[in-house]
Amino acid sequence: MSFQVYNSFSKKKEPFEPLSEGVVRMYNCGPTVYSRVHIGNWRAFLFADLLRRWLEHEGYEVRQVMNITDVGHLTDEMADEGEDKIEAQARREGVDPWKISETYAGQFLADAVTLGCKEAMVYPRASDHVPQMVEMIEALEKSGHAYRTGENVYFDVTSFENYGALSGNKIDELDAGARIEVNEEKRHPADFALWKSDEHHLQKWDTVFGPHGFPGWHIECSAMARAHLGDQIDIHTGGEDNVFPHHECEIAQSEAFTGEQFARYWMHTKFLQVDGGKMSKSLGNVWNVDDVLERGYEARALRFALLRGHYRQPLNFTWDILAESARALEGLDDLAQRLLRKVDGEDAGEEEVAAAATEFRDSMNDDLNVPKAVAALFTLRGEVLEGAVEGAGAQAALDLLAEADAVLGVLELEPAGGGAEEDAEIDALVAARNAARDAKDWAEADRVRDELNARGIVVEDTADGGSSWFRK
RNA sequence: GGCGGCAUGGCCAAGUGGCUAAGGCGCUGGAUUGCAAAUCCAGGACCCCCGGUUCGAAUCCGGGUGCCGCCUCCA
Known part of the structure; x- marks a missing residue:
């Protein structure tokens, strides 16, 4: 049986076949490092590790890329307040936002080691890929998929026919006003930001779009996937919450830019609940x-x-x-x-x-x-x-x-410690215990057994009155 | 309001049209034991509810109920 994967784009199981024989290009949506990564996040990241390991088991060379988003994203409506999650955390802790992302990124990588994750080929940072993002945004603007409003740039969702193919959403049925105010400067309420500008923003770049800009939420993944894996990738993973809008938008901007299919297989993990409900x-x-x-x-x-x-x-x-x-x-x-x-x-x-x-x-x-x-x-x-x-x-x-x-990556298979010398010592203790048992000196027998237990030795008594032992 | 997912024994969890519904953890009784531990044997499911399709449904369809996710940053 060959590897079958459920592709959340096609909504069915498909045989896995990479673009290049023997090689898998995989992009995993990683953490946004504004706080400590929690076990819910880890469900998705451990899945990525498991998938990578299984692909390797099947003989593939896996080029695994897991991004670390170290730039805060403003929602359009928060722009006036000039604050995002990383900046908010920075203010709370009274430190520079770059310090925040550096600290939590470090903890994330340390946790990954603790949890036995194999190291990805690269953990790219959004902040290191601004030129690549700008390149894509400029090209999208030139090809008519994006438009500029002042120093902001938006993707025109009506210009991309398949927008909604992944999530099942239809542009006109997205209830744009349900939870947020519609941004007046967008042509269509579903248009999303590729680049935003705000002079009060702390993490910002001087680019062709203006002196105080920062990336929209989705463009970084498109740019980093392309930078490290090329225009087309085999597998893209993430939590189910990423399906819309994040991955939907990635598909739109990447495919509008390259004219090719972005990812062949999309795999999404379900959320982790805690105590029967959402964690909060x-x-x-x-x-x-x-x-x-x-x-x-x-x-x-x-x-x-x-x-x-x-x-x-x-x-x-x-x-x-x-x-x-x-x-x-x-x-x-x-x-x-x-x-x-x-x-x-x-x-x-x-x-x-x-x-x-x-x-x-x-x-x-x-x-x-x-x-x-x-x-x-x-x-x-x-x-x-x-x-x-x-x-x-x-x-x-x-x-x-x-x-x-x-x-x-969870078993302990090594022969449990101890050399011949220790074995002899334990044999002697077991023998001593059996002698005590024969003499019906239960207190002494139990004392020796407790001593052995304390050393991680399990003694099993057999029906014939003898005993065998092994290390736990 | 729109879109999507899930509901299997005390707990976790496979199975998605057809033998006696995997497996784990726990529990109960028995064997063994000086007592334990370990092991062995035995024990538990109206597959959320109501309809429907079918020779036959946990598995497909409709409705209901509950929970989760997305439509705002979020694994």
Whole structure:
């Protein structure tokens, strides 16, 4: 089975075929760094990492670009106030807006490492691509897709026939006045800003459009995707909230500029809910990576919790499901440790392992069906515990776990620590405990067991009165 | 008001026309144990509601209810 992806542009699953054989050009909408990236954001970014890893698993060279938006965007109506989210945060913290974006961008990258994300080819900053944006805007103006009003430049949505094809919105049915005042200087209420000007803005550039300008929200992604991946890309990802207007506008400006299809596949992640509803500052449930670590969970538990649900299904985050994820992971860690002790046995269970491997791969190939792929691993665990997998089968199972982990990035497969010397020491302690048990000295037996437990050693008593042990 | 998505056992979550509806976590009973842990066996679903299509629906269609997203920056 080849890789099938649900393309949110065509609204159906399609076989994945890149433009260039063996190479995937992928652009992931990254964070706007005006505050700490939260776990909802991470759902989208971890998905991007998972997708990249699966593509690599399938043998592709992945050119992954994840942007970092470090320039605040003004909504048209806020222009009078001269403030956007980055500037607002800057004022709140009493520092320069550039300091804000630098600080939060740094935290974002650090969190990415904590959560086990593979490093993207590049994390371009919007502020470093102003010339590329200006180039596109000027060309769009020249070709009649954009128009200037004073020192502002707008994209004329009526000039782009397919505007609305991604989101399903129709220009005339967008209720422009529903939540905001219609901007009088736009020809059509749905026209969007490519470039804005405001002398009070803090992050601004002197360009052909005027001395106090800054980019509209959408142009940066078009410019950065083009700068790093070329006029056409294979995959563009983002959260479902980006579909409209962000991605719709990107398509319009990029395709109007190049005359070619912008992205072949669009993939959008559903929102993460918290406690059954949306997360919000007022509810105090906008958690970030540190909140999770401070509660004693490993980062991989969060990674697993956010990846184990299908990306196109809503996922409800609670502390309970995080705890559950951590426990489920322990089951797989345990599986690996058990398998390590079985590789020397008589070969058995190779067919079962092969079936699990096929199930895992087919599930991932089916639009990254992680829940089903993970279930295949747990089914295999049941077979291993029944004693059906030994020797070559156990080795194959370990190989499968390693393969799965290269994609999921959440397992602990290393043989748990300790050298021969420590092993001998533990053997002696276990023997001492058994001697105490034989003497019915339960207090001493339990004391030794507690000591072993404290060192991460699990002792399993067998029916014949003996004991075996392994590292947790 | 317009557009789109979701609703499966206590919790999480696959399955999208047809064997006894995967899997995880938890729970209950039993086996084993000195007690535990681990493991094994056993136990749980009117698939949101109401209609309809069909030989047959969790799966398709219509209506309802609830939740989520977008239409303003937002993963």
